[in-house]
Amino acid sequence: MQLTDLTMLELAAKLAAGEVSSEEATRASLTRIQQVDPKVRAFLRVDEAGALAAARASDVRRKSGSPASTLDGVPLGLKDIFLTEGVETTAGSRILEGFVPPYDATVVRLLKEAGLPLVGKLNMDEFAMGSSNESSAFFPSHNPWDVSRTPGGSSGGSAAAVAAREVFGALGTDTGGSIRQPAALTNTVGLKPTYGRVSRFGVIAFASSLDQPGPMTRTVADAAALLQVIARPDAQDATSADAPVPDYSADLEAGVRGLKLGVPREYFTEGMDPEVEAAVREALREYERLGATLVDVSLPHTKYALATYYLIAPAEASSNLARYDGVRFGLRAKDARSLRDVYALTREQGFGAEVKRRIMLGTFALSSGYYDAHYLRAQKVRTLIREDFTRAFQQVDALVSPTSPVPAFKLGEKVEDPLSMYLMDIYTLPCNLAGLPGLSVPCGFTKAGLPVGLQILGRPFDEAGLLRIARAYEREHDFFRRSAPL
């Protein structure tokens, strides 16, 4: 077994025992990246010097018996949406090529304070808009389980890097499924916390009312440990929640006996891959065997979630992306001769097709004369979707469903058909609209060896409950021990 095969907590235990140094672990990670990333292409940028310096500092702390946290010294990767002081951050876009942030995102600061070396920045769909990593302005990442396929998106680079064991864990962001869907497609664990649980300060905004950073790891326990580091009220984020942060690892092994798990009928629909459905149904039976009760529930407004999402998210994005104007940072079109040119040419050259499509959608949804019929209506439906969940959670402790209707698809397969790409997120979007926590945990493989993910949705701020339910299933299986055929 290689060092990089260890989970975050396994490595942390070895670091604590002095059996291995953070520098060794970080070098192992960097070597693994050199070996497999030419095939996976998860990284946009590797910060070898920064990571090794942080690793050596961690080793000094460990030696002196004063580690900064349990995860001190565990190397991590970051989706390229998190601002890192002094390290280029692009959000997968040409318009930010060469942009070196002057400050760290709050979560990056928390990770640094906890002593985790940050090995590099991971590929993503441009501005997190996409479900396959193919809208990255630079190159698509590949799924380690089948490099002809997508690792999902938008946090596809993060998922691929964790699945390929290039890093021990990573941070992603989830606006409509961007943590959970790639986790499902790569046999990894992805947790989207409750909106407001993790600070958005220093996270490049896609849709402000939906975006939420979260951990992407190989195991449920790792996700709990990593969430513990980043879940914190933040005075720099006015939407950050003041709710107390529990010990996410405390009840991890408590099991599901006596819990009621809701099975939303709207999440088992036509168009779902039969092998995905079979794997998920099997997982549901497993939960029954473990002592949980399955309850049939209905979330009747689910069918409107996709339309609602594609009004609200682009509307917010159209405004959030207005700052990329060529005036203060990032790209400025070289041939611009007038102010109008600076705007038009910079944005024409700097943004990719998917980003432009969503800016136009959002601009339209907010336009005078269309606002009421589009944006305002969408906000009303959003309330109905949220109420669906509130009612469901009066009956059950959590909801279980597939994460993605299909396993990893071929790169290029859906690029020409944005609508079929948007459908990839139908089971993950409603959770963001309602601001709830959601998690994807590996639940087996198709005959072709492609991973399948099980989604668990919970009440606001019940991340601990989701982790416990996911762990109960994970304990019965060895999926996370399987390594991708690279």
Add this chain to the structure above:
Amino acid sequence: MPVSDFQPVIGLEVHAQLLTQSKIFCGCSTAFGAEPNRNTCPVCLGMPGVLPVLNQRVAEFAVRTGLALECTIRPTSVWSRKNYFYPDLPKGYQITQFDQPICEHGRLVIDTPQGEKAIRILRIHMEEDAGKSVHDAGGGQSLVDLNRAGVPLLEIVSQPDLRDADEAVEYLKAMRDVLVYLGVNDGNLEEGSFRCDANVSVMPKGSTTFGQRCELKNLNSFRFLKQAIEYEIARQVDVIESGGKVVQETRLWDVNKGVTRSMRSKEEAHDYRYFPEPDLPPLHVSAEAIDAAAKALPELPRAKLQRFTSQYGLPAYDARILTAERPLADYFEACAGHYKDYKKLSNWFLGELMRLLKEEGTPLSALRFTPAQLGELLGAVDQGMVSANAGKDVLGEMFRTGKAPADIIAEKGLAQVSDTGAIEAVVDDILAKNAGEIEKYRAGKKQVFGFFVGQVMRAMKGKGNPALVNELLKKKLGD
């Protein structure tokens, strides 16, 4: 129809920079005059990933202003984004309030030739200021200074209740007085920290339907406000008289030419695509906070002016000057505690004190003598211990040195001579030396009396008690 057959209808939008130490959504300084782009940070530069956090002082100032203008304060108000592209607007949107502003339905009373008039306030909302573009910076370039980006503003929108340029000017002056009294704004039109746009339309007299309005910008003095409105009224009447139609547009006051000219038409107007700001939760203001703010409200300029006329019996003219600025009014009241002839006190304020303050450029807060000492000086003048003229010198000395008036009078030998015997001796001496003048006086040339007073006062180096000198002279001359 001549201009006099038309009724102008005017509403003002006032933009007032709030006197907070830091910006509305970040910790940067709001100080004026710093090196360009010095007072900036990632937040007010609109860098990727930044989020706004409300400076609570801004909401406090807004509530204070709303209460002073008799507004209803919304328990929950909502932030919105106003989207448009401009280089001095870093995020590509301005954070403002749109359909749910913090204050609504207020009023401000002004004086008109017809008497008092209440101008209704439609709304007051909070927003962030933009930066400043500097054009023609050389080499065909424009430069951007973002020091002002994120400075907090209140926008105060009146109903179209104003009926001529003079009322508009009165309203703007009264508004400035209120804001300065509240300590929320410095009232500086020249630096642009207090500015206004005017919406102007005209309709035939007697009509109840308003005409098409134009918005006037660049009105950075009371004079320009008056001139621009008057020009615009005449222009709109001309358009209508010549068979045309006034079109809705934004017009810029051209200071040099003294005209308004079209800046952008309705068709060119931006679609600002307002929507609720997802980065900021709605602002809640509790009933307790509103009560506390109401209790802490200072007396406002108009109420103070009325009280100065009734309580101190001052003429409106005096009261207006004394209450124009809160520190002066406060100081007057402090002095009034030590000296009860309020009109005389007012004379000293309007005369000597304000002259000294102006000449020396001293702020009231830096005065070196106490209200009690000023009262003491005026008492000494009343009691004839020192002449009114010498009193002015004493005040000047107090102003410069902060010494007690009694000490200055003693040191400088300014004490007035009120000893009848001493004065009588001088009077006798002067009369003896000027027999010819006495003849003229007695022959009916009464103005010679002044000559005698002058001679006596000169002989006494100005220290003779004028009342006694007069009395004795009259007696000796046999009146």
